[in-house]
Amino acid sequence: MTRSVYVTGIDRGDGRQVVELGVMELLTRQVDRVGVFRPLVHHAPDRLFELLRSRYRLAQDPATVYGMDYHEASTLQAEQGTDELVSTLVDRFHRVARGFDVVLVLGTDFADTQFPDELSLNARLANEFGASVIPVIGGRGQTTESVLAETRNAHRAYEGLGCDVVAMVTNRVAPADRLEIQVGLTSRLDVPCYVVPDEPALSAPTVAQITHALGGTVLLGDDSGLARDAMDFVFGGAMLPNFLNALTPGCLVVTPGDRADLVVGALAAHSAGTPPIAGVLLTLNERPSDEVLTLAARLAPGTPVVAVKNGSFDTASQLFAMEGKLSAATPRKAETALGLFERHVDTTELAGRVSAPSSDRVTPMMFEHKLLERARSDKRRVVLPEGTEERVLHAAEVLLRRGVCELTLLGPGDLIHKKAADLGIDLAGSQIVDPRTSELRETFAESYALLRAHKGVTVELAYDIVSDVNYFGTLMVQEGLADGMVSGSVHSTAATIRPAFEIIKTKPDASIVSSVFFMCLADKVLVYGDCAVNPDPNAEQLADIAIQSATTAEQFGVEPRIAMLSYSTGTSGSGADVDKVRQATELVRSRRPDLRIEGPIQYDAAVEPTVAATKLPDSEVAGQASVLIFPDLNTGNNTYKAVQRSAGAIAVGPVLQGLRKPVNDLSRGALVQDIVNTVAITAIQAQAPTPSLTEKATAQ
Template sequence: MTRSVYVTSISRGDGRQVVELGVMELLTRQVDRVGVFRPLVHDGPDRLYDLLRSRYRLTQPAGSVFGMSYDEAAALQAERGTDELLSRLVDRFHEVAAEYEAVLVLGTDYADTQIPSELAFNARLANECGAAVLPVVAGNDQSAESVAAEVRNAHHAFTSLGCDVIAMIANRVRGEEAQEAARALGSHLPEPVYVLPEEPALSAPTVGQVKDTLGAEVLLGDHAGLARDVRDFVFGGAHLPTFLPALTEGCMVITPGDRADLIVGSLAAHSAGSPAIAGVVLTLDERPGEETMALAERLAPGTPLLSVPGGSFPTAAELIALEGKLTAATPRKAEIALGLFETHVDTAQLTARLAVASSGRVTPMMFEHQLVERSRSARRHIVLPEGSEERVLRAAEVLLRRNICDLTLLGEPGAVRKAAADLGVGLALLDDGEVPEGTGATARIVDPHTSPLRDRFAELYAKLRSHKGVTFELAYDVVADVSYFGTLMVQEGLADGMVSGAVHSTAATIRPAFEVIKTKPGGTSQGAASGGASIVSSVFFMCLADKVLVYGDCAVNPDPNAEQLADIAIQSAATAARFGVEPRIAMLSYSTGTSGSGADVDKVREATKLVRERRPDLLVEGPIQYDAAVEPSVAATKLPGSKVAGQATVLIFPDLNTGNNTYKAVQRSAGAVAVGPVLQGLRKPVNDLSRGALVQDIVNTVAITAVQAQGETPVHPGA
């Protein structure tokens, strides 16, 4: 039976889109077919639904998402009564529920709805749909006592109307009042109560939203600049020495367009990082001269310079009430919202109360969710050598917001901070040695050239490589390289793992690991059986529409021999099990069973024999063709009775040429999400990125590295 969750509120301004996004995240972790139903909708685009559709790759037809418009509802209610209105909405809901395993219902928004007794209307509609109710109470500008009273009153209102309330949420509570409100509520209600504090980064509009609101013309700036948050407005009218101290982090400067001194001064301050501004709005339709514009572009490339025809006062009047919005065009805000939700809501407890039966399938999104959940469960510390690279900084923001791991970014602090400021990335970066506040995930900057660790690492590296003639002086230069420095941090236990390769080659990333960290001890046949490794290899997690397969080795070893191929298979099975994929190993070849012969087939046959000898507990089949490994109908013909054929989950390719081309073919042709390469066989986790890696690829790889650093406990799908 479909489980439905009805998120509703008692008034406007509660920011419940954060909760709706968070609940959607929880539902998609459990099932792969989640529907959305908004009973009543205003004319125009629905920003939240567009965000959900984009983020969660929803394929639900837009026509089935919405019940009817508020105007239609008001007319129907006036003509036929509330019962008829509810009846039609319930019919539309059931059309959605029939097609999906779970449905998220988005209640009315109390904004010019013409619906009398709106709370009672939402309560009755939820009951008629058989949906559990999750009420959200606005806590902005209220004391802790007032918030607690509002929550209790809302709980009483919904339960007295017969609703199945699964939890209560107070949102947008002032930071100093949030903990007090949580204590005041305590265990006074039978259902859990979660208190979410006000998050300034969510209410801050982006520069792009300022542009749209003002109808401004963009004179300078790029897409990243338009995505910056505007945390404050500073109006320029004074002379430069008086004006500069008024600048604040993330502020939008508003000044007449003929004040070249303030324009250049603001951008120069941004370039120096003291402070990093969001952008500049030029009023009165005045444009700086060519020389000023050229200097502005050189001082702070990418920083938006907008022009509006009005004066400062009417511009301020339009901006004063402007708030940020969660939309498909603001993915950073979605990550901030999810981080807020996951930090202050006991997601395991709420998931259990949602009572959604887990799907038997594992979708790409579920696999990504499981990575995040597992990495967050025992937070580790990952070093990122490419600290000033754009994608790495954007990924770092997601990792910290979602509390996935602690980070060290390597690079010159000024360059890292400036790169983050230019991107508008909200990172609270600590300097080396600075003590963090609070218990959330943190990021610090370390410069290998100036770090006190450089001497220590040089001594260690010289000792490790003395047999190659490496002296302390040579080692001192080598360890200043970010890849070597990061690897030595992992070796010395100053970080739990390393991820690199967004701009560095695979060789530059993994060579230091080969030299310093090395393979797991016990690379003999006995060692391989007990967890050792003779070589370093890799796997990709191939997330198909309804399952996750493990491909190895597709990135490291060009032409492994039988011994090495057996080692790769055993290591890949262990990696699969750790990430919740039950290992059934297919040793791939161009023939199946005894149908073929030749050196290539014999290598695979010998490797299969070695796997069985070393790990008789593993299910393995080989040599076997790809179609016989994954397609039950083919397996029934070629290898009837096999426990692996037709249902293989770990596919071992005979060489790099075959493996690399196959994973890319499946990725591009079947639309699979390829997560990896994930290195295996090293004593401590180091992973390489593709130089074309997207931000989400980096997030996934860091999460995988953090899970590897946690040890051998497996990740269970759906857990």
């Protein structure tokens, strides 16, 4: 039977979308096929479903998501009664549920509806669906006593109506009251209670939302600027010096369009980062001259300047009534919402209580979710040398909002802050270090000179070398000021990993540094090695790569079954290339008899059971290999790219292995999500390791 989870409330304004998004995140970590059902909708398409569909790549037909609209439901209830309404919705729910392992049900929104007892309707639907229930109670603007009372009453109401309440979430409480409310609920209710504080960034409208709501015209600005949150409103009327003192971080400046001095002053302040603003809103349909707009565009590229027809008073009335919304058009708000949910909800506990059916399939999304979850469970600090690169800044914001790890960005502080301001990126919580001016530079120079004295490196020469961001970042890792490093989005592989070879060096049991890619196919994850570092490893090195790759696979939840790839399977071929693979296989067996390994073996025999049954019928690896070791870089690099492009696989990596501390290289074409994944992998590598295969073998 399909499992379903029903997220509901007791009144409007509870900010329930944060919880709905968080629960969807939990479900997609556990199973592949997750459906969505909203019994009643004001109008389609529904804003939250569109967000879920885009974010989680849902293949569900949007027409199946909604039971019926409120008008149809009210008419049906009035004419045929509540039983008929419920029966119809239950039937439509089960039509959806048959196609999924688990269904997330989005309860009614208590806004502008005609139902006299909406809570009872949600409870009855949840019972008829066989769904577990998570009630959400809004606490904005309420006292601690009021929040406690409402939460207890909601729990009593839903349980009294026969619901399987798995957890209570009290949302949007004053941050100062959160702990007191948490203690009060935990001591009085017998289900887990999670208390989530109010987050201003979630209720702040974006500049794009404001522009749309006010019918504005965009004079300047790009999509990134329009996506900024308007955290405050500053109305321009004073003279410039007083006006500048009134600016606050993330504010939207509202001023008549003929005040060119305020427009230029606000954008100049933004350019200097004192403070960065969301944008400028010009009232009265007045527009600055072309010369002023040209200057404005040069001062703060990308920062939106929007013109509206109304005067300042009418505009202010509309702005103060406006609230930000989670939608597919606000992905940064979604990251903020998920970070908030994951910080204040015990996701492991809640996932266990929801108990979605387990799945043997591992989809790319499930693998990515697990990476972030693992990294977050034991936070580490990762240094990003390319702190001025736009993709790195976007990735840093995601990592910070989701609480994945602590970050240090390298580069000139003023340039990083300016770029972040231009992109509307919030780097709060990160550390920014300029290697050229850092007080660590001299210490690092002495350390590096000592390490490389045998190569004739003096302290004076080292002082210049360590100003390079990759050398500086590597030394931060070596000296314990960071736990790992990720670079390579604008640097070559050699520039990224050469400092690691010189400074961090290989583990005692590793003869070389190698790499793997996690190849996320539609229903499983394979490990490919080595596809990025060693051009033509000999048998000894190939054996080392296989052992390292097996350890990496196990560290990331992939059971290692090693296939040593060749153009020949078993004893069917001979020659130097095949003999190298055969020798490497025997070396692995002698060093690590605990590992399951087969080689030489062709790719099809390694991964396809029907082929394996013909070529190697008695093998415990053939047909089900999970770690595939290529004989040389030419074969490995071409194969991973062919599978990535032709099979639609997601390639995560390269992940370096064999170093004493984690340093990872990015492709220069890396996307933001690639950077996020690689940083998460690096953080996991830096965590206290689970017992390695070597330790297990020794223990046996």
